[in-house]
Amino acid sequence: MTVPDIFISVILLGSVALFGLAAVLVFSWAFRTGQLSNFEQAAQSIFDADEPIGQPTDRFPTANQALADNPRK
Amino acid sequence: MQDSATISTGERTPKEAAHERWLIDQSCRRAVLTWLVSATVWLLLGSVFGLLTSFKFHIPYLLDTRAEFTFGRLRAMHLDTVAYGWATMSAVATALWLMCRLSRVPLPYAGMVTFAGWLWNLGMVAGLAGLAHGNSSSVEWLEFPPYVPPIFVLSIGIVSIWTIATFRNRREKQVYVTQWYIYGAMFWFPWIYTTAALLCTMVYATGVVQAAVNWWFAHNFLGLWITPVGVGTAYYLIPKVLGRPVYSYHLSVLGFWALALFYSWAGMHHLIGGPIPAWMISASVVGSMMMLIPVIAVAINHHMTMRGHFRELRYSPVLRFTVFGAVSYTAVSIQGSFEALRAFSEVAHFTHYTVGHAHLGLYGFFTMIMFGAAYYYIPRLTGRDWSSAFLIKAHFWSSAFGITLYFVALSVGGWFQGLANITPSIKHIEIVQGTLPYLFLRSVGGSFMVLGHVLFALLLFLNLMGYGSKRPQLVELNRR
Numbered sequence: 001m002t003v004p005d006i007f008i009s010v011i012l013l014g015s016v017a018l019f020g021l022a023a024v025l026v027f028s029w030a031f032r033t034g035q036l037s038n039f040e041q042a043a044q045s046i047f048d049a050d051e052p053i054g055q056p057t058d059r060f061p062t063a064n065q066a067l068a069d070n071p072r073k
Numbered sequence: 074m075q076d077s078a079t080i081s082t083g084e085r086t087p088k089e090a091a092h093e094r095w096l097i098d099q100s101c102r103r104a105v106l107t108w109l110v111s112a113t114v115w116l117l118l119g120s121v122f123g124l125l126t127s128f129k130f131h132i133p134y135l136l137d138t139r140a141e142f143t144f145g146r147l148r149a150m151h152l153d154t155v156a157y158g159w160a161t162m163s164a165v166a167t168a169l170w171l172m173c174r175l176s177r178v179p180l181p182y183a184g185m186v187t188f189a190g191w192l193w194n195l196g197m198v199a200g201l202a203g204l205a206h207g208n209s210s211s212v213e214w215l216e217f218p219p220y221v222p223p224i225f226v227l228s229i230g231i232v233s234i235w236t237i238a239t240f241r242n243r244r245e246k247q248v249y250v251t252q253w254y255i256y257g258a259m260f261w262f263p264w265i266y267t268t269a270a271l272l273c274t275m276v277y278a279t280g281v282v283q284a285a286v287n288w289w290f291a292h293n294f295l296g297l298w299i300t301p302v303g304v305g306t307a308y309y310l311i312p313k314v315l316g317r318p319v320y321s322y323h324l325s326v327l328g329f330w331a332l333a334l335f336y337s338w339a340g341m342h343h344l345i346g347g348p349i350p351a352w353m354i355s356a357s358v359v360g361s362m363m364m365l366i367p368v369i370a371v372a373i374n375h376h377m378t379m380r381g382h383f384r385e386l387r388y389s390p391v392l393r394f395t396v397f398g399a400v401s402y403t404a405v406s407i408q409g410s411f412e413a414l415r416a417f418s419e420v421a422h423f424t425h426y427t428v429g430h431a432h433l434g435l436y437g438f439f440t441m442i443m444f445g446a447a448y449y450y451i452p453r454l455t456g457r458d459w460s461s462a463f464l465i466k467a468h469f470w471s472s473a474f475g476i477t478l479y480f481v482a483l484s485v486g487g488w489f490q491g492l493a494n495i496t497p498s499i500k501h502i503e504i505v506q507g508t509l510p511y512l513f514l515r516s517v518g519g520s521f522m523v524l525g526h527v528l529f530a531l532l533l534f535l536n537l538m539g540y541g542s543k544r545p546q547l548v549e550l551n552r553r
Contacts, residue, residue, distance in 0.1 A: 004276060004277075004278075007276055008276060008282065011268060011271055011272060011276075012286075015264065015268045018264065019337070023333060023334075030248075034247045035248050036326065038247065039323055039326070041247050042248065042249055042250070042322055043312075043322040044318055045175075045249050046251075046309060046312060046313050047316070048085070048087075048090040048091075048094070049084075049085050049086055049087045049089070050088070050091045051090070051313075051316070052316070053316055054316050056388075056389065057314055057316065057388070058314045058389040058392065058449060059387060059388050059389060059446075059468075060389070060390055060462040060465065061458045061459045061461070061462050061465075061541065061542070062457050068263065068423055071291070
């Protein structure tokens with residue numbers, strides 16, 4: 001094996017090991033910290049007190065003021 | 074660091090929640106705008122390169138007096154400008170904003186991320202100058218000369234570290250599915266780019282290894298960088314704009330992990346028929362078919378979240394672009410899985426069919442979602458609404474019509490071209506002439522897409538110049 005061959009092999013094998021190890025570590029972290037159990041809370045985490053479930057948050061420009069005045073419309 | 078101490082934790086009143094988001098948006102404003110405005114400039118330039126390349130198929134002597142405008146150079150300049158200039162920079166802009174919003178923390182030391190954006194731009198200028206002077210590596214998707222990858226690696230390395238830092242500082246402990254996709258992308262992209270650049274433009278793996286690394290990278294650029302950012306963004310925008318939680322969070326998590334598991338196998342299907350070990354191609358075909366699992370999971374989730382609310386498409390520009398992108402994602406991914414089959418590839422490979430497929434992915438899916446995201450976050454960053462609903466609608470229809478015509482023309486023309494290619498009795502020149510009407514239609518479609526880009530750039534410019542009404546939320550906050 002030449003020096004470039006060794007270098008290429010190290011990059012390829014190191015890359016595979018890094019990727020595999022990272023995937024296992026992240027998955028186990030997610031499992032340990034409950035990220036894979038409380039799905040309902042996760043799904044609702046993007047809503048806020050002023051942007052609750054049921055309120056659209058985007059309109060064409062001319063309609064934005066009306067949306068802010070009456071969010072349920 | 075921005076005023077993070079003033080951000081409250083726990084239950085918030087509506088006013089506190091709005092104030093918190095405003096602080097977060099202000100912290101990342103300059104960094105996000107640097108990446109997005111740069112991306113838009115590269116989009117315009119890449120569009121011109123692409124359009125010229127397309128015209129050359131049916132007007133071959135167009136601009137042929139200067140070497141810089143020859144097909145070989147222009148084609149590489151188009152690909153690298155839209156892949157690294159537009160797609161990557163818009164992906165970083167969107168990911169930065171989303172990760173701050175979803176982690177509920179301001180961007181720490183945001184100046185470094187802005188600096189990374191200028192560094193990336195430096196790499197783009199150096200790379201394009203190299204390509205224009207004929208200094209290409211000749212490796213598709215990695216054409217930039219060897220002095221460019223170190224600049225890119227440093228820049229994206231800074232962005233990745235800042236992403237991790239934001240994640241570690243997060244106030245929202247529950248990780249939303251969009252964050253899974255973004256953190257995955259921010260880990261995968263520096264990894265695949267560094268590995269491929271080392272092996273294809275610096276150390277020079279040769280022969281079969283180079284081809285394998287080349288297509289492992291090229292496919293994963295789409296699968297492990299562009300796709301997770303695009304899908305993750307849609308997973309935020311559709312529920313958030315509708316005000317409706319995602320249909321099944323279980324499915325969304327399943328989709329993410331299935332993508333992480335299977336996508337990196339898929340690149341070798343580009344080498345079907347090539348001189349590489351058959352088992353590598355077979356494994357890749359299996360991986361490509363297994364991708365149907367995350368794709369169907371995403372398709373069901375997006376469709377069921379939208380179900381009963383399709384009328385919202387009339388009122389929300391963000392939803393229009395994002396849903397168009399989400400539907401394109403399903404279409405292009407299912408198409409891609411079947412393209413990986415040997416029998417299908419026998420006809421479609423090495424034809425314009427593949428070019429249509431690639432554009433449906435990078436444009437119909439990813440670019441449309443990036444437009445949707447920009448229409449959502451730019452007014453929140455600048456505090457001004459878009460100045461013209463008409464221009465937004467014109468942008469949408471121009472881009473949507475353009476990519477549809479482009480895709481249909483190349484799919485039909487490419488399939489006929491492929492059937493003719495495997496019919497020995499047909500002369501090659503007849504096959505080439507037979508593709509001309511489809512290539513002309515491709516140029517028409519491309520022209521509509523470019524028109525859409527000009528309208529988007531104009532809207533962005535007007536917004537940054539202060540045109541458009543002040544957002545009501547900002548007026549309210551200023552009264553505090």
